[in-house]
Structures are given as structure tokens and as C-alpha cells.
Amino acid sequence: MELESVPGVGAKTAAALRELDDPEAALRDGDVASLARAPGISEGRAARIARGAIRAEHDDPGGFAATKRAREIHEDALALLTDRTVTDYAAKRLATIYPSGVRSRIEEVRAFAEAAMEREPDAAVLDALSAVEPLAEPGDVQVRDRCLATRDAERYADAQAAIPEVSVEVVDDARQLAELARSYSTVVALDEAFAGVDIEGDVRVEPDALEEPASVVPERVLTFFARNRDRIRAAAEVHRVADLDAPCDLDTLLSALDQLDEDGSVSGDEELDRLATAVDDLDAAVSTAESVANDHLREAIEEQDVTIEGTDLLSLVERGAGVDSLLQRELADEYAAAVEKARDHLVDALALRDMEATARRAFPDEPAYPVEHSEDVVARLREELTAARDQRATRRKRALADDLAEMREDAAALVDAALELDVELAIARFAADFDCTMPDLTESEGVAIEGGRSPLLDVPFDEVEPVDYAVEGVTVLSGVNSGGKTSTLDLVALVTTLAHMGLPVPAESARVGRVSELHYHAKTQGTLDAGAFEATLREFGGLVTDVSADRPVMVLVDELESITEPGAAATIIAGILESLSEREATAVFVSHLAEDIRDAAESDLAVDGIEAEGLVDGELRVNRSPVKGKLARSTPELIVEKLADDGDDDGFYGDLLSKFE
Structure with a gap:
């Protein structure tokens, strides 16, 4: 593609x-x-x-929902699904499911939906899903303790593009490479020419480094997993609770994740922790070691009786000697013991191993009071500890990154599968909540619904009365006020839309003829002015002209007579219906002018009716399922009939009732 x-x-x-x-x-x-x-x-x-x-x-031209009300029905259907998602991803993913007139697309979604309906929504699974999110790619990884080095300008540009997380330096010779090694804990030379060059520090010659960026910047992999650690763990929990087949061994993946800190550093390495602690505690340990030595020496001096003969004192003064000479002469052993204590404390406090010799040189043998450390030696010790820490961290990062890199695709598949499960469960919950079934999608015109209940009504779903309704060709739907004509249109529109989305429908059974476009015109509020009226007629004129066997349409219209005077409206509606009938469209027009429309038509028009069973305690009792071929009586006629049946009007109501015949 x-x-x-x-x-x-x-x-x-x-x-x-x-x-x-x-x-x-x-x-x-x-x-x-x-x-x-x-x-x-x-x-x-x-x-x-x-x-x-x-x-x-699918070579789908789109445009199934051809009117504002048809689009609202699609949006309402989608909302019923997205309300049952746990993750934001699933809601976005469901938005890719749209009503289509292309059979291949419908069948593709139907296969997905049928499999989804086999899922059993479980509270534990839904709870686990709440922590799952799509994986995020960190874009802010920067590594400052190592660099790439090359002599080639073209490779320099390639290195910057391939591994932007580290600095890239141009060097001319081994001397400049050595200078870089003093500034960075690790230098990766990209040129084979540097192989065999003996340079102090961690200098690696890796000509293929650009092909394996993770070997140079393991932080790229580690940061990815660190940022997504909770999401991957949540996805793993979803797989366990839902008993899904995982793309990798979950224990191995989770064990690797446990070695990561939130910032992408490696945890659980005692040697690395020892070195890191030593670097952090070095200054405090040196200071405490000085105190240990000076405390020991002070106590020794306080307890020591020192006698200096006059000639000795004169000799010391003449030589300009001070306390150091006195210490060396009278307290040499105690000074040596104090320094040894300082050295032991420093080594023990930092848990030093390979660098013990350097640490012991931090306190010199020459007597002095107070005892002080050597700044040069401590600085050297700091460099050695820092280099050891960074090199250890890099080795551990590389090892862990190698392990995790092999699991990256599996981790992505793990999260994707959990997110897709949320999509499937939303469909399963939708189907269960609204007693849905998969409709039969046919190439013939019309729609037939048995036991359909609309979840769009503003009442609890279990209180919705089921409706049976079938339409072939064009039909005028009559009925009493508040009898359910508009909700029947909504049900037909919803079932048709869901069927063309490839989804289950809220009915005991349904047969839906394939259509390319759904034109649903809601009731117009008030009579239109001349311009708006003309625009409406042009819209229907264009619709009628475009209908063909290759482009089947369904037209649903709610009380079109409201656009103009009743007499003219009946004539116009009859003409539209006749034209749609000639082109074998499926259409349902709700109208209070059903009888007038039928009289105005030059051919037989089907009229269905939502019948009222009567008035009980002032409330209208209605059979919500339209009766085929039945012109429903109006609410005023029912009221007059009730009054006539009461028989206390001297025949007035009976005469009035006869006018309806």
C-alpha cells in the first residue's frame, strides 16, 4: 500500500x-x-x-450516513460501544469501525465481532485493563558519559543521525582519541584504523556500532522499558487473568523489568550499588576518617608525658622545627596508629576492594597535626571509583538491554493484545447489555426486525417494549401521538447502521438488506420559508435521481408534512414515495397525513399503523409493533370514541365520531 x-x-x-x-x-x-x-x-x-x-x-467511497440525523445515529451507536471500553485506546480503535455499503468491509468486521461476542467480560479482567496504555516512545534520552569518535566526516554525519543520544567527535589521531578518553568514561571508535591502539581508559573500537545502536546506548532500550514498565506489567496481568496466550514467557519478561529502576538505571546489582555508594559517600568517609585519626592522636597526646631537655629544645628551635618534629620524635608510633585507623575506616566505610591501595595513600605517613588527607590522592580515588561505577553500569546496562531488546517486539505484542481485548470486550458487553444478535445481511431490499428494542430511548433498557417491524419498498407509517413512530424509525436506523458496521443489533433476530446510503430526515420544527422549502425539495430531487440498483438507499423521514401546508405536503410526499418506489428504494415516511398521502398517490402505497388499544385512566395504551396494511387511528378519534361510549351526550359525540369514517 x-x-x-x-x-x-x-x-x-x-x-x-x-x-x-x-x-x-x-x-x-x-x-x-x-x-x-x-x-x-x-x-x-x-x-x-x-x-x-x-x-x-476496500475501495469504499464512504458517505453511508448521508444526513445529519443518520450521522447522529452512527455517533449514538458508537457511544454505546465506547461507553463499555476501559482504555482510551479501545475507544479510538472502535472509531475505525464505521457503517459501510461495501460487503467485504462489513464481513471483515463481522468476523471480528462474532469472535468478540464469544468473550466473557470478567470484573478482574476489566480491572486489570484499567492500567494498560499504548506503549510510549521516549524521545529525551541523553547520555553524557560516553561518545563516538571517527576520522571520517561522512561517518560523523551518519553517527549523529543513527545515535543522536551521545556526542560524536571527529579525531585525527590516537593522541586526540586519548584526550577524549580522559573526558569520557567510554569512547567508541568507529574506525577500524584505531584497532590495536593502546590508550589508557575505556576505549572500544566498534566499526559496526551504528548498525547496533543499543550496544552503544543501551539506555535507549532501558528507558523505553522503564517508561513503559507499568503498562507492560498491567498487560501481563491481563494475559494471566484472561488466560490469553502470551507472545513470550511472562516470568522472564517481568524478571527483567524488575532489574530496572524508574529512571532506566539497573537495580539489583550489589557490586554496582557498592561502587555508586562509594562515590556518593567518599567525601563524608574521608572527613570521618580524619576525625578518627585526630581523635586517636589527641587522646594519645593528652595521656603522654613528654620531657624535653633544654639542649634538645634549643636545638629544635634553632632548626625551626615544630610540632611535626616533636610528633616524629616522641609520638611516632601513636601517629602511625592514628593514620592506620583513618585508612581502615576509609576502606571499610566505602567497602573498597580493588582500590584499597589508592585509598590508603589518602593519608600520608609523614607526621602532622591535625591529620589531613591528600587532595590529589582523594581526587584520584574519586576518578577510579567513578570510572569503575560507570563501566560497571554500562556493562550491566548492555547485558540487560540485550535481554530486553530481544523481548521488545513481544512486549509490544503483549500490550497490543491486551488493548485489543478491551475492544473485543466492549463489543461483547454491548451485545450482552442489549440482548443483541448478529443480523442476516442480504442483497435484497428492506429490513425485518423481530423483538427489537432501542437502547436510544430515555428509559432503562429492560423497560423498553420489543418491536416487530418489517419493511420492503416504500411505506407510510401512521400512528397516534406518542405511539412510538419516531422511536421505530430510530430503531430501523440503528439496526441498519449497526448491521452495516458489521456489529450485532439489539433484536431477537434481524434481516437487513444492503444499502449504500442511509438518508434519515428528522422532524422539522415549524414551517419552512420559501427558500428552505425549495432547498429541501432539491435535496429529495437529487436523492431520487441518484437511486439505482447499484446504489441502493434507505430513506427514513419523520413528518415531512411539517415543512409546508398539509394539503400540499400530502401531494409532495406521495410524489416522492412513488418516485422512490419506481427505483426500488427502501423508505419509511412517518406521517399524520397517511390517508391523504394514499389518496394523493396515483399508485397503491403501503400504509402501516402503530395502533392504540384505547385509553385507560386517561393514558394511551399502544401496541408498539406497527401493523402491516393498517391505517392507525389518531389520538383525537380515540378520545371522541371514548366519550361517545360514555353515552351521556345526546348523540353529539356519536355524530362527531362518524366524521372520522
Whole structure:
């Protein structure tokens, strides 16, 4: 699939999508999670791109919901599904499911929906899903303790592009490489020419480093897993609770994740922890070691009786000697013991091993009071500890990154599967909550619904009365006020829309003829002015002209007579219905002028009726299922009939009732 052939994908978006491993597969599968990993593409935009790709794949022109009310029905249907999602991803993913007149697309979704309906929504699974989110790509990884080095300007540019997380330096010779080694804990030379050069420090010659960036910057892998650690763990829990087949061994993956801190550093390495602690505690340990030595020496001096003969004192003064000479002469052993205590404390406090010799040189043998450390030696010790820590960390990072890198695709698949499960469970919950079944989708015209209940009504679903209704060709639907004519139209529209989305419908059974467009015109509030009236007629004129066997349509209209005077409205509606009938369209027009429309038509028009069973305690009792071929009586007629039956009007109500015949 050519990326820029997808509607809504320009050159910039195509370039972002090419950053993905397999953008064509993601587009073909409607994989919103994968598409959203492309730079600068949000989940919402990914869903729109996925819809465009799906339409292109199925050669789908779109436009099924051809009117505002038809689009509202689709939005309402989608809301019923998204209300049953746990993750934001699932809601975006469901937005890629749209009503279509293309059979291949419908069948594709039907297969997915039928499998989803086999799922058993479980509270534990839904709870586990609440912590799952699509994986995020960290874009802020920066590594300052190592660098790349090369003598080649072209390779320099390639290195900057391939591994932007580290500095890239141009060097001319081994001397400049050695200078870099003094500034960085690790230098990776990209040129084979540096192989065999003996340079102090951690200098590695890796000509293939650009092909394996993780070997140079393991932080790239580690930061990815650290940022997504909770999401991957949640996805693993979903797999366990839902008993899904995992793409990898979950214990191995979770064990590797346990070795990561939130910042992407490696945890659980005692040697690395020892070195890191030593670097952090060095200054405090040196200071405490000085105190240990001076406390010991002070106590020794306080307890020591020192006698200096006059000639000795004169000799010391003449030589300009001070307390150091006195210490060396009279307290040499005690000074040596104090220094040894300082050295022992420093080594023990920092838990030093290989660098013990350096640490012991931090306190010199020459007597002095107070005892002080050597700044040069401590600085050297700090460099050795820091280098050892960084090198150990890099080795551990590389080892862990190697392990995790092998599991990256599996981790992504793990999260994607959990997110897709949420999509499936939303469909399963929708089907269960509204007693849905998969409809039969046929190539013949019309719709037949048995036991249909609309979840769009503003009453609890279990209180909705079931409706049976079948339509073939064009029909006028009559009925009493508040009898359910509009809700019947909504049910027909909803069942038709869901069927063309490939989803189950809220009915005991349903048969839906395939249509390319659904035109649903809601009731107009008030009479239209001349311009609006003309525009409405033009709209119906264009609709009638475009209907054909290759482009079947369903037309649902609620009280079109409200657009103009009743007499003219009946004539206009009759003409529209006759034209639609000639073109074998499916249409239901709700109207209080059913009888007038039938009289105005030059051919027989089917009239169905939602019948009232009568008035009981002032309330209308209605059979909500339309009766085929029945012109329903109006509410005023029922009221007059009730009054006539009371028989206390001297015949007035009876005469009035006869006017309805």
C-alpha cells in the first residue's frame, strides 16, 4: 500500500509513518496503537488515518450516513460501544469501525465481532485493563558519559543521525582519541584504523556500532522499558487473568523489568550499588576518617608525658622545627596508629576492594597535626571509583538491554493484545447489555426486525417494549401521538447502521438488506420559508435521481408534512414515495397525513399503523409493533370514541365520531 495514497496522509505524515517497522501492515489492520507510535501522530489522528486506509483497501467511497440525523445515529451507536471500553485506546480503535455499503468491509468486521461476542467480560479482567496504555516512545534520552569518535566526516554525519543520544567527535589521531578518553568514561571508535591502539581508559573500537545502536546506548532500550514498565506489567496481568496466550514467557519478561529502576538505571546489582555508594559517600568517609585519626592522636597526646631537655629544645628551635618534629620524635608510633585507623575506616566505610591501595595513600605517613588527607590522592580515588561505577553500569546496562531488546517486539505484542481485548470486550458487553444478535445481511431490499428494542430511548433498557417491524419498498407509517413512530424509525436506523458496521443489533433476530446510503430526515420544527422549502425539495430531487440498483438507499423521514401546508405536503410526499418506489428504494415516511398521502398517490402505497388499544385512566395504551396494511387511528378519534361510549351526550359525540369514517 502506497502511504500517500491513503486519504489524509501527505508527505509529512507518510515520512512519520515510515519510522514504524511495518506501516503498511498497521494501516491494513487498522492498528491504531502501532500508528500512534509514529512521531507526531496522536491516537485520534491514528484512528482517522486507519479509517482512510481501510476505505482505500476496500475501495469504499464512504458517505453511508448521508444526513445529519443518520450521522447522529452512527455517533449514538458508537457511544454505546465506547461507553463499555476501559482504555482510551479501545475507544479510538472502535472509531475505525464505521457503517459501510461495501460487503467485504462489513464481513471483515463481522468476523471480528462474532469472535468478540464469544468473550466473557470478567470484573478482574476489566480491572486489570484499567492500567494498560499504548506503549510510549521516549524521545529525551541523553547520555553524557560516553561518545563516538571517527576520522571520517561522512561517518560523523551518519553517527549523529543513527545515535543522536551521545556526542560524536571527529579525531585525527590516537593522541586526540586519548584526550577524549580522559573526558569520557567510554569512547567508541568507529574506525577500524584505531584497532590495536593502546590508550589508557575505556576505549572500544566498534566499526559496526551504528548498525547496533543499543550496544552503544543501551539506555535507549532501558528507558523505553522503564517508561513503559507499568503498562507492560498491567498487560501481563491481563494475559494471566484472561488466560490469553502470551507472545513470550511472562516470568522472564517481568524478571527483567524488575532489574530496572524508574529512571532506566539497573537495580539489583550489589557490586554496582557498592561502587555508586562509594562515590556518593567518599567525601563524608574521608572527613570521618580524619576525625578518627585526630581523635586517636589527641587522646594519645593528652595521656603522654613528654620531657624535653633544654639542649634538645634549643636545638629544635634553632632548626625551626615544630610540632611535626616533636610528633616524629616522641609520638611516632601513636601517629602511625592514628593514620592506620583513618585508612581502615576509609576502606571499610566505602567497602573498597580493588582500590584499597589508592585509598590508603589518602593519608600520608609523614607526621602532622591535625591529620589531613591528600587532595590529589582523594581526587584520584574519586576518578577510579567513578570510572569503575560507570563501566560497571554500562556493562550491566548492555547485558540487560540485550535481554530486553530481544523481548521488545513481544512486549509490544503483549500490550497490543491486551488493548485489543478491551475492544473485543466492549463489543461483547454491548451485545450482552442489549440482548443483541448478529443480523442476516442480504442483497435484497428492506429490513425485518423481530423483538427489537432501542437502547436510544430515555428509559432503562429492560423497560423498553420489543418491536416487530418489517419493511420492503416504500411505506407510510401512521400512528397516534406518542405511539412510538419516531422511536421505530430510530430503531430501523440503528439496526441498519449497526448491521452495516458489521456489529450485532439489539433484536431477537434481524434481516437487513444492503444499502449504500442511509438518508434519515428528522422532524422539522415549524414551517419552512420559501427558500428552505425549495432547498429541501432539491435535496429529495437529487436523492431520487441518484437511486439505482447499484446504489441502493434507505430513506427514513419523520413528518415531512411539517415543512409546508398539509394539503400540499400530502401531494409532495406521495410524489416522492412513488418516485422512490419506481427505483426500488427502501423508505419509511412517518406521517399524520397517511390517508391523504394514499389518496394523493396515483399508485397503491403501503400504509402501516402503530395502533392504540384505547385509553385507560386517561393514558394511551399502544401496541408498539406497527401493523402491516393498517391505517392507525389518531389520538383525537380515540378520545371522541371514548366519550361517545360514555353515552351521556345526546348523540353529539356519536355524530362527531362518524366524521372520522
